[in-house]
Amino acid sequence: xxxxxxxxxxxxxxxxxxxxxxxxxxxxxxxxxxxxxxxxxxxxxxxxxxxxxxxxxxxxxxxxxxxxxxxxxxxxxxxxxxxxxxxxxxxxxxxxxxxxxxxxxxxxxxxxxxxxxxxxxxxxxxxxxxxxxxxxxxxxxxxxxxxxxxxxxxxxxxxxxxxxxxxxxxxxxxxxxxxxxxxxxxxxxxxxxxxxxxxxxxxxxxxxxxxxxxxxxxxxxxxxxxxxxxxxxxxxxxxxxxxxxxxxxxxxxxxxxxxxxxxxxxxxxxxxxxxxxxxxxxxxxxxxxxxxxxxxxxxxxxxxxxxxxxxxxxxxxxxxxxxxxxxxxxxxxxxxxxxxxxxxxxxxxxxxxxxxxxxxxxxxxxxxxxxxxxxxxxxxxxxxxxxxxxxxxxxxxxxxxxxxxxxxxxxxxxxxxxxxxxxxxxxxxxxxxxxxxxxxxxxxxxxxxxxxxxxxxxxxxxxxxxxxxxxxxxxxxxxxxxxxxxxxxxxxxxxxxxxxxxxxxxxxxxxxxxxxxxxxxxxxxxxxxxxxxxxxxxxxxxxxxxxxxxxxxxxxxxxxxxxxxxxxxxxxxxxxxxxxxxxxxxxxxxxxxxxxxxxxxxxxxxxxxxxxxxxxxxxxxxxxxxxxxxxxxxxxxxxxxxxxxxxxxxxxxxxxxxxxxxxxxxxxxxxxxxxxxxxxxxxxxxxxxxxxxxxxxxxxxxxxxxxxxxxxxxxxxxxxxxxxxxxxxxxxxxxxxxxxxxxxxxxxxxxxxxxxxxxxxxxxxxxxxxxxxxxxxxxxxxxxxxxxxxxxxxxxxxxxxxxxxxxxxxxxxxxxxxxxxxxxxxxxxxxxxxxxxxxxxxxxxxxxxxxxxxxxxxxxxxxxxxxxxxxxxxxxxxxxxxxxxxxxxxxxxxxxxxxxxxxxxxxxxxxxxxxxxxxxxxxxxxxxxxxxx
Numbered sequence: 001x002x003x004x005x006x007x008x009x010x011x012x013x014x015x016x017x018x019x020x021x022x023x024x025x026x027x028x029x030x031x032x033x034x035x036x037x038x039x040x041x042x043x044x045x046x047x048x049x050x051x052x053x054x055x056x057x058x059x060x061x062x063x064x065x066x067x068x069x070x071x072x073x074x075x076x077x078x079x080x081x082x083x084x085x086x087x088x089x090x091x092x093x094x095x096x097x098x099x100x101x102x103x104x105x106x107x108x109x110x111x112x113x114x115x116x117x118x119x120x121x122x123x124x125x126x127x128x129x130x131x132x133x134x135x136x137x138x139x140x141x142x143x144x145x146x147x148x149x150x151x152x153x154x155x156x157x158x159x160x161x162x163x164x165x166x167x168x169x170x171x172x173x174x175x176x177x178x179x180x181x182x183x184x185x186x187x188x189x190x191x192x193x194x195x196x197x198x199x200x201x202x203x204x205x206x207x208x209x210x211x212x213x214x215x216x217x218x219x220x221x222x223x224x225x226x227x228x229x230x231x232x233x234x235x236x237x238x239x240x241x242x243x244x245x246x247x248x249x250x251x252x253x254x255x256x257x258x259x260x261x262x263x264x265x266x267x268x269x270x271x272x273x274x275x276x277x278x279x280x281x282x283x284x285x286x287x288x289x290x291x292x293x294x295x296x297x298x299x300x301x302x303x304x305x306x307x308x309x310x311x312x313x314x315x316x317x318x319x320x321x322x323x324x325x326x327x328x329x330x331x332x333x334x335x336x337x338x339x340x341x342x343x344x345x346x347x348x349x350x351x352x353x354x355x356x357x358x359x360x361x362x363x364x365x366x367x368x369x370x371x372x373x374x375x376x377x378x379x380x381x382x383x384x385x386x387x388x389x390x391x392x393x394x395x396x397x398x399x400x401x402x403x404x405x406x407x408x409x410x411x412x413x414x415x416x417x418x419x420x421x422x423x424x425x426x427x428x429x430x431x432x433x434x435x436x437x438x439x440x441x442x443x444x445x446x447x448x449x450x451x452x453x454x455x456x457x458x459x460x461x462x463x464x465x466x467x468x469x470x471x472x473x474x475x476x477x478x479x480x481x482x483x484x485x486x487x488x489x490x491x492x493x494x495x496x497x498x499x500x501x502x503x504x505x506x507x508x509x510x511x512x513x514x515x516x517x518x519x520x521x522x523x524x525x526x527x528x529x530x531x532x533x534x535x536x537x538x539x540x541x542x543x544x545x546x547x548x549x550x551x552x553x554x555x556x557x558x559x560x561x562x563x564x565x566x567x568x569x570x571x572x573x574x575x576x577x578x579x580x581x582x583x584x585x586x587x588x589x590x591x592x593x594x595x596x597x598x599x600x601x602x603x604x605x606x607x608x609x610x611x612x613x614x615x616x617x618x619x620x621x622x623x624x625x626x627x628x629x630x631x632x633x634x635x636x637x638x639x640x641x642x643x644x645x646x647x648x649x650x651x652x653x654x655x656x657x658x659x660x661x662x663x664x665x666x667x668x669x670x671x672x673x674x675x676x677x678x679x680x681x682x683x684x685x686x687x688x689x690x691x692x693x694x695x696x697x698x699x700x701x702x703x704x705x706x707x708x709x710x711x712x713x714x715x716x717x718x719x720x721x722x723x724x725x726x727x728x729x730x731x732x733x734x735x736x737x738x739x740x741x742x743x744x745x746x747x748x749x750x751x752x753x754x755x756x757x758x759x760x761x762x763x764x765x766x767x768x769x770x771x772x773x774x775x776x777x778x779x780x781x782x783x784x785x786x787x788x789x790x791x792x793x794x795x796x797x798x799x800x801x802x803x804x805x806x807x808x809x810x811x812x813x814x815x816x817x818x819x820x821x822x823x824x825x826x827x828x829x830x831x832x833x834x835x836x837x838x839x840x841x842x843x844x845x846x847x848x849x850x851x852x853x854x855x856x857x858x859x860x861x862x863x864x865x866x867x868x869x870x871x872x873x874x875x876x877x878x879x880x881x882x883x884x885x886x887x888x889x890x891x892x893x894x895x896x897x898x899x900x901x902x903x904x905x906x907x908x909x910x911x912x913x914x915x916x917x918x919x920x921x922x923x924x925x926x927x928x929x930x931x932x933x
Contacts, residue, residue, distance in 0.1 A: 002037045012050045020058050020242040028054045032067075041081040045074060049089050056096045057205075057243040059277035062104055068097050091126055091165060094119040098136045102143055103282035105335035112140060123165060131160035135167065135175070142179065145344030154179060170196045170206035178213060186217035197230070205244065208237040212247035215254040219358040227254065228364055233697035235267065236704070245274050245283040249290045253352070256294040259361035261301065264294045269309035276311055281332050285349060288329035292353045295322030326353060363667035365686050365698075366705035367675045390415060391427050398434070401556065403596050403632035409434035429456025433469055436476070443480035447473055464506030467493040471514035478521045490518050501538075508538040512557040519564055528568065531561040556597065559588035563601045570608065579608045579617075586624075599629025599637075603644045615652050622648045635672035639665045643682050650685065655693035662686035680709040684719060688726045696733035703727040712750070721747045721759070728766060732773075741770035745783070761790035765803065772810065781810045792827075801827050801834055805841055813849050813856070821845060825866075833878055836870030839863045840885055847892065857892050864889035883909045883920040890927050903931035 003011065011031055018024045028051045035047035048071045055064045075082060075090055082090065098115050101107045120133045134157035141150035158176075166172065173196050180189035195201050196210045211234025218227035235251045238244040248267065255264030274287050298304065298318035310316035310324070329349050336345040390412045397405035413431055415421040423431060429452075435441065436449035450473035457466035470493040478486035494514045500506035512534055519527035539554035566581030582601040589598035602625035609618035622645040629641050643665035650658035662685045669679030687703035690696075703723055710720050724747035731740035748763035768783035788803035801824045808820035821842040828835035840863075846852070847860040864885055871882035890905030906928035913921045 003034045005038055005040065005043050008035055008038065008043055009046065012046065016050065016053065019240060020054075022058070022060065024054050025051075025058055025060055025063070041074065041078070042083070042086070045071065045082060045086050048074075049086060049093070052093050052096065056093075056100070057241075058279070059242055059245065059273070060279040061100050061243075062279045064097060064100050068093060087126075088164065091122065091128065094122065095132050095136060095165075095167070099139055102139060103280055105281055105332070105339045107339075109140075109144070109339055109341070116140065128165045129161040129163040131157060131162060132165045132167065134160055135172070138179075139175075142182070143344075144340040145342045150179070168201070168203045168206075170201040170203045170210070173201060174206060174210050174213065177210065181213070181217050186220050189217050190214060190221075205241070208234060208241070208244060209247050212238065212244075212250035215250055216257075219254070219257065224258070224359060224362050227258075228362055229695065229698050231255075231364065232366070232701040236697065236701045239270070242271075245271075245277070245280065246286045248274070249283070249286040252287075252294055253290040253355075256290065256297050257355060257357045258359045259357065260364055261294060261297050263364060263366065265308060268294065272309065272312050281335070285329050285332040285336075285345070288325045288332070289349045289352045292322055292325035292329060293355060295319070295325060296353070297357070298322075329353065361667075363663050363670075365663045365666055365683060365690075365702045367666070367670065367679060367683065367709065390421060391423065394434075395430070401594055401597070406434065406438060410438065424460075425456055426460035426462065429453045429460055429462075429465075429469075432456060433465075433472075436472065439479075443476065447476045447480070450476055464497065464500050464510045467497045467500065467506065468510040468513055471497070471517050475517045475521065483521065486521055487518070490514065490521065494518060508534070508554055509557070511538075512554060516557060516560055516564075519561065523564075523568060523571075525565070525568060528561050528564050532558060535561070555588050555592040556594055559585045559592065559594075559597065559601075562588060563604070566601065566604060570604075575608050575612055579605060579612070582608065583621075586621075590628075595628040596632040599625040599633065599641060602628065603641060606644050606648055610648055610651055615648070618648045619645075619652065635668045636674055636678070639668035639672060639674065639678050639682065642668065643678060643685070646682070646685055646689065650689050650692070653692075655689045659686055659689035659693055659695075662689055676709050676714075680706055680715065681719070684710065684715075684723050687723065687730075691726050691730055691733075696730045700727060700730035700734060703730060717750050717754075721750050721763075724750075725763065728770070732770060737770040737773035738776065741767045741774060741776075741779075741783075744770060757790055757794055761787055761794055761796070761799070764790055765799070768803070768806070772806070777810050781807050784810070797827060797829060797831065798834055801831075801838065805838060808841075808845060813846050817845055818842065818859075832870045832874035833881070836867045836874060836878070836881060836885065839867035839870060840881075840888065843867065843888055843892070854896065857896055861889060861892045861896070864892055879912070880919045883912060883924070887920060887923055887927055890931070894927065894931055899931040903928055906931060 008031065011034075012028075015024055015027045015031065018027070028047075032044070032047040032051055035043040038044075048067045051067045052064055052071070055061060055067070071090060071093075079087070094115075098112065098119055101112045101115060116133065116136050119136065120130065123130065123133055134153050138150055138153035138157055141147075141153055154176075162169075167175075173192055177189040177192040180186075180192055193210045193214055196207045197214065199207070211230045214230050215227050215234075218224070218230065231251060231254055234247070238247045238251070248271070252264045252267050255261065255267065268291065274284075275291070278284060295308065295318045298306065298308070299322055304319035304322075305317050308316050308318045308321055310321045316324070330346060333346040333349040337343055390408070394405065394408040394412050397408050409431060412421065413435060416423060416431065432449045433453035436446045436453060439446055441449060450469050454466045454469035454473065457463070457469060471490050474486050474490035474493065476486075477489055494511075497506045497511045497514050501508070501511050512531055515527075515531045515534055519531050535554045535558050539558070562581050563585035566578045566585060569575070569578035569581055582604040585601035586598040586605065589595065589601070602621045606618045606622035606625060609615075609621060626641045626645055629637060633641060642661045646658045646661035646665055648658075649655075649661065662682050665682035666679050666686060669675060669677070669682055672678075683702055683706040687699045687706060690699035690702060703726055707723060707727070710723055712720055724743045728740040728743040728747070731737070731743065744763045744767035748760055748767060751757075751760040751763055754760060764783060764787035768780050768787050771780035771783050774780075784803045784807050788800050788807070791797075791799035791803060804820055804824035804827065808817040808824065811817040811820060821838060825835050825838040825842075828838060842863040843860045846856050846863070849856060867885035868882050868889065871878045871885055874881075886905050887909055890902040893899075893905065894902035906924045909920050909924035910928065913919060913924065915921060
């Protein structure tokens with residue numbers, strides 16, 4: 001059946017709302033065929049215009065020229081067939097066609113210049129400014145590299161009047177900023193773009209494109225933080241828009257030049273058609289050039305043979321794709337240069353492919369789910385980094401309990417394995433011991449190494465260290481979740497160490513160390529007390545001591561024991577006692593000259609203090625932990641230190657700084673290989689703190705990226721719900737109500753099983769509000785009904801009543817809305833003020849309906865009177881509401897022709913509010929004036 005003209009228009013409107021791409025284009029082609037069947041020229045004109053719109057915003061821009069030529073021919077034959085809107089659209093599309101021709105290397109430059117002249121002629125006849133024409137000339141000159149002509153055209157463009165044919169202000173500013181950046185004036189480019197980035201000027205494709213274009217200028221100016229923010233904001237905007245391949249290329253380029261190759265691969269993989277879509281060769285060259293750049297980075301990092309996403313139909317390694325993309329990008333560039341008679345396009349493409357990174361690594365706050373790891377492995381320490389006496393250096397660092405000791409022993413081990421260093425029996429035992437302490441060999445390997453170390457110490461004549469190593473082997477069993485076997489195994493070395501100590505064959509450190517290991521297994525106050533008792537008894541004489549500085553060398557053992565006492569107190573729920581123990585532990589580590597060990601109890605202090613509401617102590621401890629631990633902690637430790645400070649700062653409302661530390665925590669978690677553990681939680685917090693800091697667009701990008709990594713099983717339903725809640729808040733800020741509703745509904749579904757249902761009710765209510773803003777009335781009504789039932793079950797009458805009132809508005813006066821209002825009024829019970837407001841809204845619902853007449857006004861009047869009576873019942877503090885309801889009744893009476901009743905209502909309010917500045921006085925005076933006219 002042939003569509004009617006109205007149905008055709010509705011179908012075109014619906015099609016334009018669909019995602020950009022070939023499917024939308026194909027439907028536009030079918031709709032043109034339907035328009036031709038209608039047999040009316042205006043229908044064909046509108047369908048051709050629709051085709052031009054969807055082609056322009058897609059990867060098939062080359063299809064624009066045929067429908068435009070047909071449209072122009074129809075105009076020349078009979079302009080009367082074009083209404084004012086279609087006339088404007090025809091002239092507007094001239095700009096698209098002229099710039100679109102420039103992007104097609106098969107179209108001769110002379111033809112483009114001819115079309116530009118035709119555009120100038122037709123604009124002049126139509127009375128339009130030459131602003132758009134001069135902008136078109138500027139694009140041509142800039143494209144071919146004619147700087148002088150470009151400068152003249154640029155000046156003429158800005159000098160000409162802005163009229164209806166000028167590009168939107170946001171798009172103009174984008175192009176102007178690009179020119180500034182091309183001239184090397186990055187600061188002026190960003191100044192030009194500022195109104196777009198700040199949201200003063202926007203359109204359907206801005207600030208999307210400006211955010212992408214700003215990335216490299218910001219990096220060149222050293223403003224990496226802002227560049228990261230613009231990447232997070234911008235890629236989220238361009239991701240679903242097929243026509244923005246050039247902007248996507250800029251985001252990939254940014255990733256390649258900031259050490260975020262994994263993120264670049266992820267973006268590359270999302271649109272495989274970008275490699276081959278040839279409808280817009282200019283943006284295809286952009287995409288291929290940055291692909292070559294990214295692949296070259298992977299090759300340089302040692303990942304040339306790893307699989308990467310590439311053109312469909314083949315599998316690709318980074319090395320293969322680097323060559324392919326480079327060849328294809330240069331081939332397209334040559335086609336442009338042959339057309340233009342210059343080398344400019346090839347020069348730009350080569351420069352882009354050969355760019356050097358700005359930064360080794362810029363943390364983004366989002367984990368890239370790349371198919372392969374792309375960071376180069378850490379350089380292996382070899383003989384060149386060893387000291388002249390690596391064994392002595394490793395022993396010194398161990399004796400001083402330096403964090404670098406582990407790497408010193410590892411470097412020594414590599415040198416021994418390579419045959420570059422030879423060790424005696426004692427040193428071999430020490431090396432095995434420290435290899436075991438690294439825990440890199442797994443439970444069985446760790447146990448084997450500790451036992452081998454014990455045998456080595458025994459053979460080397462150090463029975464005390466041999467027993468200490470056996471105690472460490474027992475602890476390895478405990479870590480392997482074999483507690484009974486571990487406790488049995490540790491008993492003998494402790495007994496032997498005590499006996500050896502009495503005979504001078506073991507040191508206090510060796511004995512206290514074994515006792516501490518058993519205390520960690522038993523986790524009892526008695527076991528910890530045994531450690532402290534031994535330290536107190538033997539920590540002053542230094543007998544058998546290793547470093548001869550008296551009791552100070554057992555201070556760290558006492559510190560460890562105090563930390564363990566803190567753990568026990570926390571386990572038993574005695575948080576003040578735990579706080580005191582952790583504080584004492586940190587003090588002792590600092591007194592022992594071991595600040596890097598103080599970081600852990602200081603972190604515990606921060607966590608407990610925050611839980612107890614002592615924000616000052618929490619912040620002081622968290623900052624101290626970072627100060628003492630940051631220089632020495634491994635990547636996982638770095639992540640935890642920064643995460644604790646992020647939690648504390650966020651809890652005190654300093655969201656900007658909290659976000660910075662959460663970002664660093666996420667980065668270090670990635671470095672430690674804990675992206676899905678602590679890294680996920682850090683990103684969760686980062687998103688929340690960015691939102692609270694007023695950076696909703698960045699927050700949305702982070703939270704959307706972290707959601708796939710969150711699970712109820714691993715992170716708890718509370719964390720998942722909070723993430724969804726925050727994301728819903730972000731999307732609301734970004735005017736995406738439908739998506740916000742989806743997140744809140746998901747969160748509500750998780751929260752419905754919670755014993756306390758207030759969060760469930762609130763989430764259902766938020767989802768209902770978002771659905772209403774998205775103009776999805778049936779869904780909104782259902783969501784409000786669900787929320788209302790939850791509020792009623794919670795006993796929150798006010799919240800329940802308000803959901804019913806919204807349902808009334810959604811239903812309308814003719815579809816049950818009045819009945820819902822009456823139900824809401826009845827549910828108010830003794831709350832007279834809420835009942836009064838319900839009656840007032842009932843008046844507005846009935847009398848404010850479209851087409852309301854005398855019948856509706858008479859029906860509304862009793863509710864106005866009820867509202868006034870209920871406000872009076874609510875008390876003197878609601879006198880303004882009562883006066884408003886009385887005036888509302890007066891206006892209704894005036895509209896019904898009862899001027900005397902209206903005047904009486906007005907006089908009553910004026911008597912109560914005689915002062916001209918008093919509430920309601922002005923409105924009452926106006927009503928009286930009209931009622932007595």
